[in-house]
Amino acid sequence: MNVFQGTLVFVVVAPGFVFAVFALLWLLDWVPSERLLSWITGLTFAACTSGVAALIWRITSAADITVTFGNWFAVGNYHFPLVLTVDRLSVPFVASAAVLSGLIGQFSATYLHRESGFLRFFLLLHLFAFGSLLAFAAGSFDLLAAGWEIVGITSVLLIGFFERRPAPVENGLYVFGIYRACDIGLLVGIFAMHHWAGTASFGNGFPTLTGVRAVVVCLLFLLAASGKAAQVPFSGWLPRAMEGPTPSSAIFYGAISIHAGAYLLLRAQPLLAQSVLASSLVVLIGAATAIHGTIVGRACADAKTSLAYATLTQVGIVFIEIGLGWRWLAVAHILGNATVRTMQYLRAPSMLHDYHHMHSAIGGQLSPTGKQIEEMLPERIQLWLYRWALDRGNLDTIIERWVIAPLSQLSNYLSRKDRTRAPSPTTIRPGRAVQVPSPEPAQRSN
């Protein structure tokens, strides 16, 4: 293992190591001080960022970096390869994950000062950074799935960060359900790759699949990517996810997690390029999401949800770019969107203050973007669209009515059949998405 391979391993493993050490110490009844925790967080991500800089320098001057550890486990003809790789596609994602996680860590040290879940937040931040770096630096879809799942579970646990209120907890459950349902696509897609191509590793060349097989794998990956990237029809979970603390919303739904789906499709681009059907579907879903996001975002009453839909619109456009094969445009778009959204999310608690500043500077009100286009529509359609946007495109209603309610009814029916005595059947319908985001710690302390 040369120095660059060692650097790659360090960048991926360091946040996971910090998480493991602090979690173990907590289990042994030792709680670190806020100062120590934020200092070690800063140090870790600074080291990771330096490591990423070295990796970027190496990749631009020489070749990709791949580290092979053999198999995580192997049975018969099935292997789970443990391969890390950074190439020109993954290095921007690795860099943004390391840099933005460090930024969020520094911001949160002040933002969550004296919050009861301070340690929990930082532990989950480190775990998330480890998961996302693992997913982006994975040299096989198997390992990518492992990182993907870790990102999912940390995302859900941070949505329920303010655990004393039922709404964040219930919304976390809803998001978890969507994630798990869509991740079936990733698992089965990887199985299909193993079954048909004999490997799901792309560290040393992409698995060869053609015809219907390529289409099937693409469609399965598209399901997983749509769930993770909140594309139509799964967009309903994104506003619910705004219940988490603002720094976690910034890193998850403004920057890293929301773009993981796009990364998966970019990774599967060689397959996607072979299938007109799958590419068209990616474009279609992206277009539908972009339109949905821009319309619904206009009717949102709070800052974070508006930002969430603005992000969604851009991710929809990224999907269009991927479907059309404009790979590097999509990467540039993702990097720009992630950076801007992170900044906007972190400024969200002071948005009113910022607006007052801007209004006083320009001596009037800012006109909302696209207002002239809205006014071109007949008033009746404007009204209809407004009502449609208020219910967030009825997507939650559709999922609740056609998926959750039938499952709930079936489960209650089986419960009645099962029990000898009358049960107290419940509905698994989660709470409605809360329109107003959680009060920020700073506001609550006032």
Next chain:
Amino acid sequence: MSVPGWVLPTPVLTSASITAPWLAAVVVTSVRRQVRVFGCIAALLSIIASAALVWRAPKSESLYETLMLLFSCLTLGAILLLPRRDSEAVTIAGILILLGSTLLAYSTGNLLVLLGAWILSIVPFLWAGWFRPRKRRPLVGLLSSSVAFALAIGFIVANARVVSIANLKGQSPGGIVAFALLVIAVVFRKGIFPMHAWVADAAESGSSVPTALLLNGHFGALLVAKLIVPLFPQTDHLFPVLSYLAIATALFIAIRALAENSPRRLLAFLALSQSACILSGLESRTAEGIAGALVHWFVVTVSTVGLFGILRLLEVRFGENLSASRHLGLAEHAPRLAVSFAILGLALVGLPGTLGFCSQDLLVQGTLTSHPLTGLLLPIATALNAVSFFRLFTRLFLGKRRTGFTVEADALPRERWVLAATVLFVVFGGLFPNAIVIQHSAEAVAVDEAVRTSEILNQVTNAPGNDSCLQCPATEPKREVAPRAPS
């Protein structure tokens, strides 16, 4: 370094591991003091003897020895985890009888002894005052399985006049009737759909920790691995039926669990659904599926006993009327119990970084290879189970803090050690799975090849014109051996 066989012969070690808990059970019921200490010593003796057996066994033939070690460790953990109010002489004695009979079932190669162990393991659950559930269905389920198993053994012995399992391999003794009775025994004992209701009733209305131990003996899966697969290769065309039933059970129970509000029943459903995956993996007849099933056996066993143990601790601290219908906010009072509960539960449903992820991965690979369409139901069932578990976790531990409760209710040091051991097992097992997977991989490959060999032998003996096959029609078509996955 190996110990010569005459120092500690295998029969002596096996007998020691089995009789130590039984003797301790007798002592505990007569002395009725320091019962937890006696229980722990007996379980420790079983652990030492089982560990020696594992050490001595060849790599690809140590499955049952490893299971003996696992169950002994599990029993020790369960005894330590039992709250004080449950640590009565009767409870500890019952658990020790269960331990001895389970180890006997794992270790025996004799049909009649296996039947005896099977029946002995349910004895504490039949008598009032021991672990008998307040509802009737568990008794019916357990008794039905025992009757079916006894009839099957009767048919086999009457037909073959041999009681050694090794001598019966590949002979289909007792024919289709014995096979059907064995399947019925598995269906009842394992709670396979439609005979699943007794498991939830037993968990809800009986002693939770002993019931978890009973379920995690996995006698149903043991019967499949020990008798059905090796003894009946000629009925291999019927194996998929059992697999379909297992997959249907996994999905059915997963859907059923979605609306359940009783934590005990919900955990029982999760355990049932996930352990049905074991059966489907064992039956998949792929090395991946079998290895996945064996590893999953470990995960389900450790996780569910830990989860039931934590739930019992919560019941003792916060009252027995816990419900998942509202948020109870227990995490603030018991944060370490909450974290252990989350990790064990997520391991059960395949969280990456835990051993459950590896076992689920192998199970999905194996099941989808052998049954591409029905195998799809397995990841769906696991996803639904994950949602049900997460709902239970959020309802029990998150939400508004309970007012008027000021006592520290987190894990005691004794409980903390047990929970730390279970959590470390699933986490380190997940980070370094090869230590466990390689061993089961060797066993799985051995089982896989044994089944394939018996299939090929079966094809040869069934070939038209071969007079040695008297039971099969000469026109029976050859069955193709399933292709191996491409390397």
